[in-house]
Amino acid sequence: MAARSRHLAAARRDGHAHAARGGCPGPPQEGRRHMKIGFIGLGNMGGPMAANLAKAGHDVTGFDTAEVSIDGIAMAEDAAHAAEGADVVITMLPNGGILHSVAEAIVPAMKKGAVLLDCSTVDVASARAVAEMANDAGLLSLDAPVSGGIGGAEGGTLTFMVGGDEKAFEIAKPLFDIMGQKAVHCGPSGNGQAAKICNNMILGATMIVTCEAFALADKLGLDRQAMFDVVSTSSGYSWSMNAYCPAPGIGPKSPADNDYVPGFAAELMLKDLRLAQQAAQDADADTPLGQAATDLYAQFVEEEGGKGRDFSAMLPRFEKRGRS
Numbered sequence: 001m002a003a004r005s006r007h008l009a010a011a012r013r014d015g016h017a018h019a020a021r022g023g024c025p026g027p028p029q030e031g032r033r034h035m036k037i038g039f040i041g042l043g044n045m046g047g048p049m050a051a052n053l054a055k056a057g058h059d060v061t062g063f064d065t066a067e068v069s070i071d072g073i074a075m076a077e078d079a080a081h082a083a084e085g086a087d088v089v090i091t092m093l094p095n096g097g098i099l100h101s102v103a104e105a106i107v108p109a110m111k112k113g114a115v116l117l118d119c120s121t122v123d124v125a126s127a128r129a130v131a132e133m134a135n136d137a138g139l140l141s142l143d144a145p146v147s148g149g150i151g152g153a154e155g156g157t158l159t160f161m162v163g164g165d166e167k168a169f170e171i172a173k174p175l176f177d178i179m180g181q182k183a184v185h186c187g188p189s190g191n192g193q194a195a196k197i198c199n200n201m202i203l204g205a206t207m208i209v210t211c212e213a214f215a216l217a218d219k220l221g222l223d224r225q226a227m228f229d230v231v232s233t234s235s236g237y238s239w240s241m242n243a244y245c246p247a248p249g250i251g252p253k254s255p256a257d258n259d260y261v262p263g264f265a266a267e268l269m270l271k272d273l274r275l276a277q278q279a280a281q282d283a284d285a286d287t288p289l290g291q292a293a294t295d296l297y298a299q300f301v302e303e304e305g306g307k308g309r310d311f312s313a314m315l316p317r318f319e320k321r322g323r324s
């Protein structure tokens with residue numbers, strides 16, 4: 001991978017989001033345990049998440065294959081050194097293959113009883129395999145993918161969907177409270193990833209049909225604002241329509257109002273839809289709309305210039321098309 005230099009000065013720029021929930025940058029509050037944390041994968045998401053933990057007073061040692069520097073975080077020479085002696089090691093990596101190879105390097109270096117907390121979005125099978133590797137070595141483990149994107153990582157307002165045992169969840173809970181606003185324990189290992197891909201399969205399919213409906217309404221001469229006013233208060237309502245409307249100038253402010261600059265990029269939606277289809281294949285689940293959404297986002301991202309655009313940019317795509 002090409003070396004990349006990134007310096008993150010202050011992920012939570014003013015500290016207000018956190019202070020408002022009773023936390024504050026600086027030493028951990030009385031009664032809160034100061035933790036030694038290893039953080040591996042300090043990219044767009046991991047960088048600000050790690051910075052928020054350091055600002056809350058935890059002792060964070062990081063590692064990334066790219067050149068990264070973040071205020072308040074000591075950088076280790078490799079992943080194993082970042083993990084050594086840590087109470088919790090957090091990983092925020094691109095995919096299951098990389099997670100697996102990082103886990104092979106860090107699990108032998110971690111102290112017994114420590115928690116391996118993976119926040120990446122990966123396939124369910126990799127999440128369960130890594131949990132088994134960790135548990136066999138006397139570690140606790142959690143899969144805790146997030147929703148909320150880069151803004152949520154910076155603002156400490158992520159939602160965590162968590163799989164793994166209760167004891168590990170209790171240990172990690174104060175860290176979830178710093179990095180996010182909500183953590184839902186979804187059951188045993190892999191269930192965090194299962195929740196994430198089921199949610200995003202619904203989101204992808206819902207966004208597509210919302211965009212289709214706007215494009216159809218245009219052709220029927222139905223005003224977009226009237227369409228929004230009806231659907232957002234009728235049985236067709238959804239997060240895609242009500243909170244993240246793909247039509248510019250309609251509903252609350254969304255990436256559509258900023259020329260579809262992401263937000264949530266179409267290629268990330270494609271990644272999650274593919275993970276959902278892979279899981280459906282493994283579990284023998286029939287997911288025809290999930291498959292159709294995957295195929296459409298693949299076409300959009302790989303053949304139609306959708307890469308780097310928000311996933312709601314499906315609307316201008318449909319606007320230009322006819323039936324054939």
Ligand code: NAD
Nearest residue numbers: 041042043044045046064065066092093094120121149150
């Ligand atoms: P990113 O590419 O910005 O960051 C990944 C980081 O991992 C990079 O800095 C990379 O150098 C590092 N890395 C790669 N291989 C490594 C290795 N072997 N050892 C150490 N570091 C390594 O990606 P991101 O946007 O931060 O996303 C991270 C994860 O979060 C992904 O699984 C993604 O699907 C998920 N996610 C992202 C978003 C988003 O909006 N970006 C939202 C929700 C979930």
